[in-house]
Amino acid sequence: MSSPDERRRLILARARAVPEGFVTTYGDLWPPAPRLAGHVIATCDEPGVPWQRIVRADGTPTQGERQRRLLRGEGVPFAGARVSMEIARVPVEALDDLTRGDR
DNA sequence: CTAATGACTGTCT
């Protein structure tokens, strides 16, 4: 594995696995290279990919106010300007389970 | 082919 296309597919699969009202981080989508996750999500035009549920490790949205409002609309708990990761963050294990069928 | 960049992150100053 580890072909560029394969990595991209896995990252998108994980991103899609995040349930509404929860969030995940770039590091969780692809631990060895978070930047890659960002690039994939940024360049991905496919529908069904909840890009707004992907935030930085500290919980701050990467897309500013727009993303923040979308998340609030889904019921994501906020602590000031950033997401309450302790509550809304999806465990890596959960993502693994949900994407188990896609790899 | 080399260099720089980006929706990142953890560690070290």
Add this chain to the structure above:
DNA sequence: CAGACAGCCATTA
């Protein structure tokens, strides 16, 4: 507590 640095990988110049 804020800034710098090195690792990571695809894309672009």
